[in-house]
Amino acid sequence: MNLSDKIKRSWWVLLSFIFFLNGLGFLYIGFKHNNRNWVIEGIAYEIPWFFYFIVYAIYGFAYPANIIATFATVLMLICVIRSIWVAIKLVDVYENNEKYTIRQTNLNNSHSNQNNENSSSKFSCCICILCIFFILAVIAIL
Template sequence: MNLTEKIKNSWWVILSFIFFLNGLGFLYIGFKHNNRNWILEGITYEFPWFFYFIIFAIYGVSVPSTLIIDFALILMLISIIRSVWVAIKLADVYDNNEKYTIKQTNLNHSVNNQNKDNGSSSICCCLCLICIFIIFAVMAL
């Protein structure tokens, strides 16, 4: 991947440097890569600014909100560091795409091998899946 493609794929990092928009970059990249953790991270970075605007709209300038702004600025600094880190990791993924893609395996079994023990292995597989499901259900309670 050349330099211009890396820049085009990491333009969202610029949003981390802008006041009030520092979480939108993570929202964008989270929706693009279908990563729920990045979406939640973007909401976390935007939440103090949203809360500040609500307090400012209700009470105006009379309420001291320096604590909220301080918290938002700390989260902004964290989002800058984190977005640069994620962009570097994503550039590695883009460069080594064949390393991170899932390849299908070739299943060249002969007809004789497929007919051997087909019934017992499928029953064992189903029992294992049922046991795993029960374990996860118990852990969820």
């Protein structure tokens, strides 16, 4: 894979550098590669900006909005680092496609039960992240 192909496949990283849009890059790449974790991560990066706009509409640029904007900016920096890391790993996947291809296997019932338990724990993690953002927003409003 040449350099121009790598840049074309990693354009979504640029969205991480834009305020208010930093999570959209992860949403795009998550939907493109059918990776639910990246979609959830993109939503998690966008939630503070959503709360910021709500609090800003109510209070203006006062104390609660400042706290949420600071928190969202820190998350944006984390998003930039994480998106660069994911893009580097994806280039490795693109270059070594045969190494990362999924082979079909037969599963017995004991493995399918483990997969169901694993998916429910991922869902509970999502709910936990959303609750944390909600609690921070309520604290910021008060």
